[in-house]
Amino acid sequence: MRVAARYFDGRSAAAIPVELALAPDGTVCLTGPVGVRSYRLADIRVSTRLGSVPRELRLPDGGLCEVTDHAALDSLLAAARYRDPADWVHRLEQHWGWALTAVVAVAAILAFAVLVGIPTLARTAAATIPPELDRVLGEQALAALDQMLLRPTTVSPEGKAELRALLAGVAADAPGEWSFRLELRSSHELGANALALPSGIVVVTDQLLEAADNDDQLRAVMAHEVGHVVYRHSLRMILQQSGTALFSLVLLGDASSLSSAVAGLPVMAVTARHSREFEAEADDYALAWMDRHQIPREAWADMLRNLEAAVNTEGWQPGFLASHPRTEDRIGKAGELRR
Ligand SMILES: [Zn+2]
Numbered sequence: 564m565r566v567a568a569r570y571f572d573g574r575s576a577a578a579i580p581v582e583l584a585l586a587p588d589g590t591v592c593l594t595g596p597v598g599v600r601s602y603r604l605a606d607i608r609v610s611t612r613l614g615s616v617p618r619e620l621r622l623p624d625g626g627l628c629e630v631t632d633h634a635a636l637d638s639l640l641a642a643a644r645y646r647d648p649a650d651w652v653h654r655l656e657q658h659w660g661w662a663l664t665a666v667v668a669v670a671a672i673l674a675f676a677v678l679v680g681i682p683t684l685a686r687t688a689a690a691t692i693p694p695e696l697d698r699v700l701g702e703q704a705l706a707a708l709d710q711m712l713l714r715p716t717t718v719s720p721e722g723k724a725e726l727r728a729l730l731a732g733v734a735a736d737a738p739g740e741w742s743f744r745l746e747l748r749s750s751h752e753l754g755a756n757a758l759a760l761p762s763g764i765v766v767v768t769d770q771l772l773e774a775a776d777n778d779d780q781l782r783a784v785m786a787h788e789v790g791h792v793v794y795r796h797s798l799r800m801i802l803q804q805s806g807t808a809l810f811s812l813v814l815l816g817d818a819s820s821l822s823s824a825v826a827g828l829p830v831m832a833v834t835a836r837h838s839r840e841f842e843a844e845a846d847d848y849a850l851a852w853m854d855r856h857q858i859p860r861e862a863w864a865d866m867l868r869n870l871e872a873a874v875n876t877e878g879w880q881p882g883f884l885a886s887h888p889r890t891e892d893r894i895g896k897a898g899e900l901r902r
Pocket of ligand 1: 791
Protein backbone atom coordinates (compact mmCIF):
# COMPACT_ATOMS: atom_id res chain seq x y z
CA MET A 564 0.00 0.00 0.00
CA ARG A 565 1.56 3.24 -1.18
CA VAL A 566 0.32 6.76 -0.52
CA ALA A 567 1.30 9.63 -2.82
CA ALA A 568 2.39 12.75 -0.96
CA ARG A 569 4.05 16.11 -1.50
CA TYR A 570 7.12 16.45 0.66
CA PHE A 571 8.45 19.76 1.97
CA ASP A 572 11.86 19.68 3.64
CA GLY A 573 11.09 22.65 5.90
CA ARG A 574 13.79 24.87 4.38
CA SER A 575 12.64 25.50 0.79
CA ALA A 576 9.13 25.98 -0.56
CA ALA A 577 9.64 23.32 -3.20
CA ALA A 578 7.18 20.41 -3.17
CA ILE A 579 8.85 17.06 -3.83
CA PRO A 580 6.66 14.11 -4.90
CA VAL A 581 7.23 11.14 -2.59
CA GLU A 582 5.49 7.95 -1.58
CA LEU A 583 4.65 6.77 1.90
CA ALA A 584 4.32 3.14 2.80
CA LEU A 585 3.99 1.03 5.90
CA ALA A 586 7.04 -1.13 6.52
CA PRO A 587 6.63 -4.64 7.97
CA ASP A 588 8.13 -3.42 11.27
CA GLY A 589 5.33 -0.82 11.59
CA THR A 590 7.41 2.24 10.70
CA VAL A 591 6.32 4.67 7.99
CA CYS A 592 8.68 4.60 5.02
CA LEU A 593 9.16 7.67 2.81
CA THR A 594 10.57 7.04 -0.69
CA GLY A 595 11.43 9.62 -3.37
CA PRO A 596 14.12 11.91 -4.81
CA VAL A 597 15.21 12.66 -1.23
CA GLY A 598 16.06 9.03 -0.68
CA VAL A 599 14.49 6.53 1.70
CA ARG A 600 13.66 7.51 5.23
CA SER A 601 11.69 5.79 7.91
CA TYR A 602 9.83 7.22 10.89
CA ARG A 603 7.99 5.79 13.84
CA LEU A 604 4.30 6.62 13.51
CA ALA A 605 4.30 7.77 17.12
CA ASP A 606 6.76 10.53 16.15
CA ILE A 607 4.61 11.82 13.29
CA ARG A 608 1.89 14.39 13.97
CA VAL A 609 -0.99 13.66 11.63
CA SER A 610 -3.52 16.45 11.10
CA THR A 611 -7.16 15.60 11.68
CA ARG A 612 -9.29 14.79 8.66
CA LEU A 613 -11.63 17.69 7.95
CA GLY A 614 -13.71 17.28 4.82
CA SER A 615 -11.46 17.28 1.73
CA VAL A 616 -8.76 19.54 3.21
CA PRO A 617 -5.30 18.01 2.47
CA ARG A 618 -3.88 16.29 5.54
CA GLU A 619 -0.43 17.08 6.86
CA LEU A 620 2.04 14.68 8.40
CA ARG A 621 4.64 16.58 10.43
CA LEU A 622 7.83 14.60 10.56
CA PRO A 623 10.20 14.65 13.56
CA ASP A 624 13.07 16.02 11.38
CA GLY A 625 11.15 19.18 10.48
CA GLY A 626 9.84 17.88 7.16
CA LEU A 627 6.19 17.79 6.20
CA CYS A 628 4.14 15.57 3.93
CA GLU A 629 0.90 16.73 2.39
CA VAL A 630 -1.61 14.07 1.35
CA THR A 631 -4.75 14.58 -0.70
CA ASP A 632 -5.55 10.88 -1.20
CA HIS A 633 -7.62 10.54 1.95
CA ALA A 634 -8.76 6.97 1.33
CA ALA A 635 -5.19 5.69 0.84
CA LEU A 636 -3.91 7.52 3.92
CA ASP A 637 -6.85 6.27 5.96
CA SER A 638 -6.09 2.67 5.07
CA LEU A 639 -2.39 3.15 5.82
CA LEU A 640 -3.22 4.64 9.21
CA ALA A 641 -5.77 1.91 9.84
CA ALA A 642 -3.19 -0.76 8.98
CA ALA A 643 -0.82 0.92 11.44
CA ARG A 644 -3.61 0.94 14.05
CA TYR A 645 -3.34 4.71 14.28
CA ARG A 646 -5.99 6.45 16.38
CA ASP A 647 -6.65 10.11 15.70
CA PRO A 648 -7.24 11.85 19.03
CA ALA A 649 -9.57 14.33 17.36
CA ASP A 650 -11.30 11.84 15.11
CA TRP A 651 -14.77 12.49 16.47
CA VAL A 652 -15.05 15.67 14.39
CA HIS A 653 -14.61 13.63 11.25
CA ARG A 654 -17.03 10.98 12.45
CA LEU A 655 -19.59 13.68 13.12
CA GLU A 656 -19.13 14.96 9.60
CA GLN A 657 -19.38 11.53 8.10
CA HIS A 658 -22.34 10.21 10.00
CA TRP A 659 -25.68 11.90 10.03
CA GLY A 660 -26.61 9.96 13.11
CA TRP A 661 -23.85 11.59 15.08
CA ALA A 662 -24.65 15.03 13.70
CA LEU A 663 -28.29 14.54 14.56
CA THR A 664 -27.35 13.35 18.04
CA ALA A 665 -25.31 16.52 18.48
CA VAL A 666 -28.23 18.68 17.39
CA VAL A 667 -30.58 16.88 19.77
CA ALA A 668 -28.02 17.20 22.57
CA VAL A 669 -27.73 20.97 21.99
CA ALA A 670 -31.53 21.27 21.94
CA ALA A 671 -31.73 19.30 25.18
CA ILE A 672 -29.15 21.56 26.81
CA LEU A 673 -31.09 24.64 25.71
CA ALA A 674 -34.35 23.15 26.97
CA PHE A 675 -32.69 22.36 30.29
CA ALA A 676 -31.43 25.94 30.51
CA VAL A 677 -34.89 27.34 29.82
CA LEU A 678 -36.84 24.90 31.98
CA VAL A 679 -34.46 24.50 34.92
CA GLY A 680 -31.65 27.06 34.68
CA ILE A 681 -33.80 30.14 34.18
CA PRO A 682 -36.31 29.27 36.95
CA THR A 683 -33.39 28.71 39.32
CA LEU A 684 -31.84 32.02 38.30
CA ALA A 685 -35.22 33.70 38.66
CA ARG A 686 -35.58 32.40 42.22
CA THR A 687 -32.11 33.67 43.09
CA ALA A 688 -32.72 37.01 41.37
CA ALA A 689 -36.09 37.47 43.09
CA ALA A 690 -34.34 37.21 46.45
CA THR A 691 -32.08 40.16 45.56
CA ILE A 692 -34.85 42.37 44.19
CA PRO A 693 -36.15 44.89 46.74
CA PRO A 694 -39.82 44.60 47.79
CA GLU A 695 -40.29 48.12 46.39
CA LEU A 696 -40.30 46.62 42.88
CA ASP A 697 -43.06 44.20 43.96
CA ARG A 698 -45.12 47.17 45.11
CA VAL A 699 -44.74 49.01 41.80
CA LEU A 700 -45.49 45.88 39.78
CA GLY A 701 -48.46 45.01 41.99
CA GLU A 702 -50.09 48.42 41.57
CA GLN A 703 -49.47 48.45 37.82
CA ALA A 704 -50.81 44.94 37.46
CA LEU A 705 -54.00 45.85 39.35
CA ALA A 706 -54.45 48.96 37.19
CA ALA A 707 -54.01 46.86 34.05
CA LEU A 708 -56.49 44.28 35.34
CA ASP A 709 -59.01 46.98 36.20
CA GLN A 710 -58.82 48.22 32.63
CA MET A 711 -59.01 44.83 31.00
CA LEU A 712 -61.02 42.39 33.06
CA LEU A 713 -62.33 43.75 36.34
CA ARG A 714 -65.51 45.64 37.25
CA PRO A 715 -66.46 47.17 40.62
CA THR A 716 -67.63 44.75 43.25
CA THR A 717 -71.22 44.57 44.43
CA VAL A 718 -70.16 43.57 47.95
CA SER A 719 -71.49 45.91 50.65
CA PRO A 720 -69.08 48.02 52.75
CA GLU A 721 -69.79 45.76 55.77
CA GLY A 722 -69.13 42.67 53.69
CA LYS A 723 -65.85 44.18 52.47
CA ALA A 724 -64.75 44.88 56.03
CA GLU A 725 -65.49 41.29 57.06
CA LEU A 726 -63.57 39.85 54.12
CA ARG A 727 -60.61 42.16 54.77
CA ALA A 728 -60.54 40.94 58.36
CA LEU A 729 -60.62 37.40 57.00
CA LEU A 730 -57.53 38.01 54.84
CA ALA A 731 -55.78 39.85 57.67
CA GLY A 732 -56.31 36.79 59.85
CA VAL A 733 -54.94 34.43 57.20
CA ALA A 734 -51.95 36.67 56.47
CA ALA A 735 -51.16 37.44 60.12
CA ASP A 736 -48.48 34.77 60.47
CA ALA A 737 -47.17 34.97 56.88
CA PRO A 738 -43.38 35.22 56.79
CA GLY A 739 -41.83 38.33 55.25
CA GLU A 740 -42.67 42.01 55.09
CA TRP A 741 -45.73 41.95 52.87
CA SER A 742 -48.55 44.44 53.03
CA PHE A 743 -51.52 42.23 52.24
CA ARG A 744 -54.53 44.00 50.81
CA LEU A 745 -57.80 42.52 49.65
CA GLU A 746 -59.27 43.90 46.42
CA LEU A 747 -62.81 42.78 45.62
CA ARG A 748 -63.96 42.92 42.02
CA SER A 749 -66.59 41.48 39.78
CA SER A 750 -65.41 39.83 36.59
CA HIS A 751 -67.42 37.90 34.10
CA GLU A 752 -64.23 37.04 32.21
CA LEU A 753 -62.34 35.68 35.20
CA GLY A 754 -65.38 34.11 36.80
CA ALA A 755 -64.96 32.49 40.21
CA ASN A 756 -61.35 33.41 40.65
CA ALA A 757 -58.68 34.69 42.97
CA LEU A 758 -55.33 36.21 42.06
CA ALA A 759 -52.21 37.10 43.98
CA LEU A 760 -50.39 40.13 42.58
CA PRO A 761 -46.85 41.07 43.59
CA SER A 762 -46.45 42.77 46.99
CA GLY A 763 -49.53 41.19 48.55
CA ILE A 764 -52.54 42.43 46.62
CA VAL A 765 -55.08 39.62 46.65
CA VAL A 766 -57.92 39.98 44.18
CA VAL A 767 -61.07 37.94 44.85
CA THR A 768 -64.04 38.03 42.51
CA ASP A 769 -67.67 38.33 43.56
CA GLN A 770 -68.22 35.15 41.58
CA LEU A 771 -65.79 33.30 43.83
CA LEU A 772 -67.55 34.63 46.93
CA GLU A 773 -70.82 33.27 45.55
CA ALA A 774 -69.24 29.86 44.96
CA ALA A 775 -68.01 29.60 48.55
CA ASP A 776 -70.24 27.99 51.18
CA ASN A 777 -68.52 29.36 54.27
CA ASP A 778 -65.65 31.43 55.66
CA ASP A 779 -63.32 28.44 56.01
CA GLN A 780 -63.47 27.86 52.25
CA LEU A 781 -62.62 31.52 51.67
CA ARG A 782 -59.78 31.25 54.19
CA ALA A 783 -58.44 28.28 52.24
CA VAL A 784 -58.43 30.26 48.98
CA MET A 785 -56.84 33.25 50.69
CA ALA A 786 -54.17 31.06 52.28
CA HIS A 787 -53.37 29.68 48.81
CA GLU A 788 -53.01 33.23 47.46
CA VAL A 789 -50.92 34.27 50.48
CA GLY A 790 -48.67 31.33 49.58
CA HIS A 791 -48.23 32.76 46.07
CA VAL A 792 -47.26 36.12 47.58
CA VAL A 793 -44.89 34.70 50.17
CA TYR A 794 -43.05 32.70 47.51
CA ARG A 795 -43.11 35.73 45.17
CA HIS A 796 -44.49 33.61 42.36
CA SER A 797 -45.63 36.51 40.20
CA LEU A 798 -42.23 38.19 40.28
CA ARG A 799 -40.47 34.89 39.64
CA MET A 800 -42.80 34.20 36.71
CA ILE A 801 -42.01 37.62 35.25
CA LEU A 802 -38.28 37.08 35.73
CA GLN A 803 -38.51 33.65 34.13
CA GLN A 804 -40.32 34.98 31.09
CA SER A 805 -37.91 37.92 30.79
CA GLY A 806 -35.05 35.47 31.26
CA THR A 807 -36.35 33.30 28.46
CA ALA A 808 -36.68 36.41 26.30
CA LEU A 809 -33.13 37.48 27.19
CA PHE A 810 -31.93 34.00 26.40
CA SER A 811 -33.52 34.06 22.95
CA LEU A 812 -32.05 37.53 22.40
CA VAL A 813 -28.54 36.27 23.11
CA LEU A 814 -28.89 33.02 21.19
CA LEU A 815 -31.20 33.89 18.34
CA GLY A 816 -30.77 37.66 18.10
CA ASP A 817 -34.48 38.07 18.64
CA ALA A 818 -34.81 41.38 20.48
CA SER A 819 -38.55 41.71 19.95
CA SER A 820 -39.41 39.17 22.63
CA LEU A 821 -37.32 41.01 25.22
CA SER A 822 -38.69 44.45 24.47
CA SER A 823 -42.24 43.13 24.55
CA ALA A 824 -41.46 41.32 27.80
CA VAL A 825 -40.25 44.54 29.44
CA ALA A 826 -43.16 46.59 28.08
CA GLY A 827 -45.68 44.00 29.20
CA LEU A 828 -44.44 43.41 32.75
CA PRO A 829 -47.64 44.50 34.53
CA VAL A 830 -49.85 42.59 32.12
CA MET A 831 -47.59 39.59 32.48
CA ALA A 832 -48.03 39.66 36.23
CA VAL A 833 -51.73 39.20 35.60
CA THR A 834 -51.85 36.83 32.69
CA ALA A 835 -48.82 34.71 33.50
CA ARG A 836 -50.19 31.32 34.32
CA HIS A 837 -48.53 29.96 37.33
CA SER A 838 -46.67 26.77 36.78
CA ARG A 839 -47.77 23.56 38.41
CA GLU A 840 -44.76 23.84 40.68
CA PHE A 841 -45.94 27.25 41.92
CA GLU A 842 -49.49 25.97 42.40
CA ALA A 843 -48.23 22.99 44.37
CA GLU A 844 -46.17 25.32 46.59
CA ALA A 845 -49.18 27.56 47.19
CA ASP A 846 -51.39 24.53 47.91
CA ASP A 847 -48.84 23.23 50.41
CA TYR A 848 -48.67 26.63 52.07
CA ALA A 849 -52.46 26.77 52.32
CA LEU A 850 -52.79 23.26 53.75
CA ALA A 851 -50.01 23.87 56.27
CA TRP A 852 -51.67 27.10 57.35
CA MET A 853 -55.05 25.37 57.72
CA ASP A 854 -53.46 22.61 59.79
CA ARG A 855 -51.86 25.15 62.10
CA HIS A 856 -55.19 26.89 62.65
CA GLN A 857 -57.30 23.74 63.02
CA ILE A 858 -59.28 24.44 59.89
CA PRO A 859 -60.36 21.12 58.38
CA ARG A 860 -58.75 20.36 55.06
CA GLU A 861 -62.19 19.46 53.72
CA ALA A 862 -62.76 23.21 53.39
CA TRP A 863 -60.08 23.35 50.70
CA ALA A 864 -61.32 20.23 48.92
CA ASP A 865 -64.93 21.49 49.02
CA MET A 866 -63.88 24.91 47.71
CA LEU A 867 -62.05 23.32 44.78
CA ARG A 868 -65.16 21.25 43.99
CA ASN A 869 -67.32 24.38 44.18
CA LEU A 870 -64.98 26.23 41.82
CA GLU A 871 -65.04 23.38 39.36
CA ALA A 872 -68.84 23.25 39.53
CA ALA A 873 -68.99 27.02 38.97
CA VAL A 874 -66.83 26.62 35.88
CA ASN A 875 -68.98 23.80 34.54
CA THR A 876 -72.37 25.39 35.10
CA GLU A 877 -71.64 28.99 34.32
CA GLY A 878 -69.20 28.50 31.48
CA TRP A 879 -66.79 30.94 33.07
CA GLN A 880 -63.20 31.12 32.03
CA PRO A 881 -61.63 28.52 34.28
CA GLY A 882 -58.77 30.84 35.19
CA PHE A 883 -58.22 29.71 38.74
CA LEU A 884 -58.43 26.08 37.75
CA ALA A 885 -56.95 26.03 34.24
CA SER A 886 -53.48 27.00 35.36
CA HIS A 887 -53.70 24.67 38.30
CA PRO A 888 -53.04 20.97 38.58
CA ARG A 889 -56.09 18.79 38.06
CA THR A 890 -58.66 19.50 40.73
CA GLU A 891 -59.04 15.83 41.65
CA ASP A 892 -55.30 15.56 42.27
CA ARG A 893 -55.37 18.61 44.51
CA ILE A 894 -58.40 17.33 46.42
CA GLY A 895 -56.60 14.02 46.76
CA LYS A 896 -53.58 15.78 48.22
CA ALA A 897 -55.75 17.58 50.74
CA GLY A 898 -57.06 14.20 51.86
CA GLU A 899 -53.79 12.27 51.86
CA LEU A 900 -51.78 14.68 53.93
CA ARG A 901 -54.34 14.98 56.70
CA ARG A 902 -52.84 12.98 59.50
ZN1 LIG B 1 -52.80 29.52 42.48
